Amino acid sequence: MNTLPINWLTEGLLDFEYKKYMLLAYLQAAKNEFGEQRLYPIFSDLIMHYRNLLQVKEHKRLVYEQFPQRISRADFEKLELVYEKIVEDDETMAQIEEIIQYATPRFSQTLEEGKELYDFVERHLEFSPVGITPIYHNEGYLFLENFPGKETQVYVYHITVFENTYEKYRGINTKHLQTVRRGLALTHEHLKAQLIRENQKLPNPATFVAVAKIPVPVEQSLLPIAKRSLVKYVTQLAA
Known part of the structure; x- marks a missing residue:
């Protein structure tokens, strides 16, 4: 480019x-x-x-x-x-x-x-929590599904808060963990439970899912917008 x-x-x-x-x-x-x-x-x-x-x-x-x-x-x-x-x-x-x-x-x-x-x-991104959201929500999992939703990209996220005299900023880092092909037997809730069993460091993780209703490039559009949506959602929870 x-x-x-x-x-x-x-x-x-x-x-x-x-x-x-x-x-x-x-x-x-x-x-x-x-x-x-x-x-x-x-x-x-x-x-x-x-x-x-x-x-x-x-x-x-x-x-x-x-x-x-x-x-x-x-x-x-x-x-x-x-x-x-x-x-x-x-x-x-x-x-x-x-x-x-x-x-x-x-x-x-x-x-x-x-x-x-x-x-x-x-507008074509559905964003919602998976299960009960714990009090601490600056770290957890993000499930990302592009249209037509045959696969779920699983990320672990960590939100960092920066403050100065006037404002508070939030930055987010994500790491791709795995790609999962979901079926009727593997719901988002089941996937969350599976991740909890596999990672004892996050025994009660905040988990969110972003589902695209249109096909868009994941790295260049879907993931960045989903991350921003997650930061906005967490900011509202912390308000």
């Missing part, structure tokens, strides 16, 4: 037509991914680039928190120093602002297409 470098605004040839070519190729690649119902990682990448554009447009600076984990603090500081020098150059900054003005609405339009796909998949 065509990707856009983190510092695409400043690296390489600082020319409007060149940057326009880079941007349009990237956005077309994103649209192609959405056309195949693949949301991730392109959707989160788009959000990162769009937010950074808005930060540059409004504050004329880059914001480290808007970048994904693949850029280190040291790399970012180097990038910020380069950008500060560019800001001091009125002619160069004018070119960058021209690029930003061109790019912002196109990012927004493409993001809207991604959001529509996200909402479409989410």
Whole structure:
């Protein structure tokens, strides 16, 4: 897939037509991914680039928190120093602002297409607990079933809570355990009981099932949306 470098605004040839070519190729690649119902990682990448554009447009600076984990603090500081020098150059900054003005609405339009796909998949995803949910629900199992539901993907999940002065964030990690072909004799409840017998470390696990009513790519769409649905559900339980 065509990707856009983190510092695409400043690296390489600082020319409007060149940057326009880079941007349009990237956005077309994103649209192609959405056309195949693949949301991730392109959707989160788009959000990162769009937010950074808005930060540059409004504050004329880059914001480290808007970048994904693949850029280190040291790399970012180097990038910020380069950008500060560019800001001091009125002619160069004018070119960058021209690029930003061109790019912002196109990012927004493409993001809207991604959001529509996200909402479409989410609307066709049934999410529910399996059995009684214990008081502790930051760790347990996630059952994932894609359409037409002949197999169940079993994941163990762990939700981590991060807090700062203003907000509380929840991140989720999942690990695929097994793929199970379910039949009439193996319900979600029976599968949960089987997992409890096999793993004594989780004697009373919170367990949830996400069932897709439409066929979508598991890794690029179904699993990420199911994980977000799980975090939202657990957040409501903790409220």
